[in-house]
Amino acid sequence: MPDKSKIVETDRSLYDFRYEENAKDYHREKSGITREIVENISKEKDDPEWMREFRLHCLEIYNRTDMPDWGPDTSGLDMNQIAAYVRHKAKMQSDWEDVPEEIKNTFERLGIPQAERLSLAGVGAQYDSELVYHNLRKEVAETGVVYTDLESAMKGEYEEMIKTHFMKLVPPTDHRYAALHGAVWSGGSFVYVPKGVKVDIPLQSYFRLNAAGAGQFEHTLIIVDEGADLHFIEGCSAPKYNVANLHAGCVELYVAKNAKLRYSTIENWSKNMYNLNTKRAIVEENGIMEWVSGSFGSHVSYLYPTTILHGANSKMEYTGITFSGAGQDLDTGAKVIHQAPNTTSVMASKSIAKDGGIGTFRSSVVINSKAVNSKASVSCDSLMLDSISRADTIPAMDIRTDKADVGHEARIGRISDEAVYYLMSRGIKEADARALIVSGFADSVSKELPLEYAVEMNNLIKLEMNGNM
Amino acid sequence: MVKELKVNLLPAKTFRYLKVNDTKLDLSGFEFNKPEKRTASKIKKAFDNVSTGMGKDLDTFVSEYAEKKFVRVTSGKERKIYISNLSQINQYLFMVETEGKLTVTIENSGDKDLSGISAKFILAPNSKAKLIAVQTLKRKGTYFLDVGSNVADNSVFEFVNVVLGGEKNYVGCNASLSGEKSSFVCDTGYICKEKQSLDINYRADQIAKKTQSRINVSGVLGKGGSKTFRGTIDFKVGSSGSVGGETEDVLTIGDEVINKSVPLILCGEEDVEGQHGATIGSLSDEILYYMNSRGIDKPTAIRMAAHASVMRTASGIDDKKLVARIEKEIDKTVQSE
Incomplete structure (x- = not known):
């Protein structure tokens, strides 16, 4: 199995360029x-x-x-x-x-x-x-x-x-x-x-x-x-x-x-x-x-994109992914305020931290007393790719009615060695196996994008992952 | 003169408008006298390194005004301590030596304007300590319970906490899992209603390798009840192989409730697993319909669910007579809903 090695800067020339200006x-x-x-x-x-x-x-x-x-x-x-x-x-x-x-x-x-x-x-x-x-x-x-x-x-x-x-x-x-x-x-x-x-x-x-x-x-x-x-x-x-x-x-x-x-x-x-x-x-x-x-x-x-659910039966969905690499401190998430009855909010967040990057998921769900029969769900998954990075989840909920249904779940973990081993046993290189797992982790976000943008996002993930092995 | 103390500080602050970054403990209406008896400086120094859940302000205040009681469990011995005779401000310092076992039960009841307890634990390798705190005060006055523990290799600190009475209630608990394979298990059950408030700050600092923490909070909010729960699992650098989980279940059975939850997972280590789950809400129509189809009417179904919600925590108490007293108090509290 090849040893992990680090490349501090990934090739970002696709975005990081500048033409001469006068x-x-x-x-x-x-x-x-x-x-x-x-x-x-x-x-x-x-x-x-x-x-x-x-x-x-x-x-x-x-x-x-x-x-x-x-x-x-x-x-x-x-x-x-x-x-x-x-x-x-x-x-x-x-x-x-x-x-x-x-x-x-x-x-x-x-x-x-x-x-x-x-x-x-x-x-x-x-x-x-x-x-x-x-x-x-x-x-x-x-x-x-x-x-x-x-x-x-x-x-x-x-x-x-x-x-x-x-x-x-x-x-x-x-x-x-x-x-x-x-x-x-x-x-x-x-x-x-x-x-x-x-x-x-x-x-x-x-x-x-x-x-x-x-x-x-x-x-x-x-x-x-x-x-x-x-x-x-x-x-x-x-x-x-x-x-x-x-x-x-x-x-x-x-x-x-x-x-x-x-x-x-x-x-x-x-x-x-x-x-x-x-x-x-x-x-x-x-x-x-x-x-x-x-x-x-x-x-x-x-x-933190914020949604005010002002009308009855209104809905919001947030699907987000954050990729924090070297020198980055990305504090992202979402906020929702339920102000009317029968409103619904769903937040699903993924975050990946590597090379000393800091990724924080921060959210706020407020359900006020008029928002009876409202539902809110928050889920946050974080993936740590090394032990010099940080991944924090800081969700908060403030519920002011007895007639609301709120669920929250968060998980932090690493790429499973078993999954990498399995992919390698099928002839995939370790670096590719890890990139594949990270792409799969991000799949719930990319499938929400039009095809061209999903491809761009997957390219960005590949770009970031290239520097990781 | 003591006025207001900033307590239950969130380890990582968040949006200010939520007003959950800390809370104020108002002690301005009370008089305090410094104790005449002084604690041996060696003991004091050892326990100064034990951080508590409610934070430095309160710890300093308690150190100044509470008479300290020190208990040592020597190597390989087992002790069970029952405490019910409490003064206004109390501090207990427990040291459990290698392979020692300690169970402390604090039962706090009666009619008090202020009742404050600080309990600190130092656990040597391979030892075990369990704190059972049951509060059934009259629904008035201010109550606080501030707990801290330093847990060495292979040791376990358990905290079982039931809060049913008082009006303004504050609870904090910090477990520093500095020893390899050390554990922290925390179970809390509560009922808050009619102007009662409960402000909780629990924190598991997972410092060493292969540590484990589990925080469960389960409670009932009746009409006018207010609860803030802060729970933090903090995987420090070097805590590889550690696992931490927190769950919160809140059953709401009345309107005008305030229910705040801030469950944090802070992670500076790759090889760890942390998770949190929460469910907040009233009994669903499906459950009520099912219960009704079995001949159980809505008020009875709600009382049963409320009873079960708190008794889940009390089931971790071995003293059957104490469990029976808790059950009686729960029934009395939910009966009026």
């Missing part, structure tokens, strides 16, 4: 978070007055809000060294041919235009702080679906809709990075699916943070109206730098009566990234919210 083509705000910077961003974006005031209000909240006293260490993140706004001077395009060469090449290499042609109803591509490309298939647009950048929508016919929903689910008082987001947000998408419209193929937004020492603060606002149905996919990556980068995006999802939304994320930020993202959904009567989440990248992650 600094003159970019506008970069100076580093730090000040009133002047916030006002500059607002001016750059030609915000309506209400948004300018909102940004400044958020800045005040940011300045007086402390850091949470739980979770991974963020002391390596110095906000004075982060540029909150970096944009290419070219305008957003709806044809890839018009996108600046180095940016187009980046997205080509990531496979985004190809995916759009093959399997997507629409694509938004953000590069640093601004969208560089946005397009929706004509036949989908004809059903009344709106998929555009948030800035344009805010100044057009959807201004009132955005004003009513923007940062209402995630108020700036929620936590320090929600306030920061409110102050400096830029980019992201607005999606509106009209009543009864079912979008058969997914929409996708892809976020690329290419600038060193910068932050990305995109805002995604999705409204799925009564009886409508949407699958939205979010992907992200960045080249690795020796300085900290920050991602503090915000996702707000409104799922109306009888509507359904699936929100899938393959997160593959570079390993110098602080990923302090906030995602929240509110679901009305008979509505369904599904989260599918794969976390592979980042140096530090705080990520």
Whole structure:
């Protein structure tokens, strides 16, 4: 049997690359978070007055809000060294041919235009702080679906809709990075699916943070109206730098009566990234919210998609996998608040830790007194691939009614030697046997993704596992 | 002057809005006098290294204000101790030498505004200690039980805890499994209703190789009852071959309940197996229908389930007379539901 050996860095060149850029083509705000910077961003974006005031209000909240006293260490993140706004001077395009060469090449290499042609109803591509490309298939647009950048929508016919929903689910008082987001947000998408419209193929937004020492603060606002149905996919990556980068995006999802939304994320930020993202959904009567989440990248992650089951009989499902390798401290999980009768939540999480990585599953299930006859189930499986890593599970439940049914289970363990031995006895090399077992462990997540993304996720697992033997 | 102590701290903090990272033990309405008798410094030093479940604040307070009682079980001997005559604040220090066996039963009943107990155990290799704590105080006042144990090679620490009375109840237990093949077994049963609260913090620190822990908590929440359970299995680096499990079952039989659970598994070692399972809820319609088809009406079925839920814990007590007293108290408590 070959001995285990370690390769500290795996080959991440698929994501970890950077084309030459000319600094003159970019506008970069100076580093730090000040009133002047916030006002500059607002001016750059030609915000309506209400948004300018909102940004400044958020800045005040940011300045007086402390850091949470739980979770991974963020002391390596110095906000004075982060540029909150970096944009290419070219305008957003709806044809890839018009996108600046180095940016187009980046997205080509990531496979985004190809995916759009093959399997997507629409694509938004953000590069640093601004969208560089946005397009929706004509036949989908004809059903009344709106998929555009948030800035344009805010100044057009959807201004009132955005004003009513923007940062209402995630108020700036929620936590320090929600306030920061409110102050400096830029980019992201607005999606509106009209009543009864079912979008058969997914929409996708892809976020690329290419600038060193910068932050990305995109805002995604999705409204799925009564009886409508949407699958939205979010992907992200960045080249690795020796300085900290920050991602503090915000996702707000409104799922109306009888509507359904699936929100899938393959997160593959570079390993110098602080990923302090906030995602929240509110679901009305008979509505369904599904989260599918794969976390592979980042140096530090705080990520807990939250669902508010506001309408009777509403449901949520969270299926997630987190893979923590060397130098990574990924704190992920989900939160749900049951506010209405007969609501249901299911959380299923898998986490894998190796090469000194730290993977934490953290969850919160709250069932309030009105949510009678509600059901909640949480399961968490963690796999430790060596004894220099950590895998922690920190679930919490707060149940305020006697008429609820709650189940929770968690398991932590290692790859069974017997299983590896069995596969090796069938002629499979030890490294492949271990990778196969890990892929099988992750199967419940990959089968929830469209085929192309399941393949990408399995490739990421293989990439991570290659460094393990 | 003692006011508020921060107790039952969660070893790994979580979301602040849940208010489970710790709790406050309010002792501001009570007067305390320092004991005249002092404990031998050698003994004190040995037990200073025993961490308890409720945490340092309370341990320091108890060390200052409780008169300590020290019990040693010499090598190869067996002792059984029954304690019922308790003062306001009590501390017991138990040392069990190699191959010694100790069973301690603390029965706490009556009408008290404050009743606090700290019990610390040091177990030498191949020894065994079992603490049975039964609390049937009147449903008023403040009660705390703070337990700590250091467990050496091949030794076993068992904790059986039944909480039925008191109004504001706090329980903590920490087992440091520093010896190879050492074990910790913890069973707790409770009933909380009508403004009663119970705040629990259990922790198994699995430090050495091939250690084992099992934490079972099973209880009943009646109308207005409140319970917070924190349970932690912490596999430290070097604890290879260790196994840990925790289960929690909560039967809710009344409305306006507050039921918080935070079962943690912390893991810094590859070759371990940890698991946790919890079920929380009322009796299902299917069970009630089945019971009804056997001639048992709904209130009786609920009382039977509540009785069984706590008696599961009491079944680990050998003293039949004590079990009978617990059973009587359970029946009295669930009868009124």
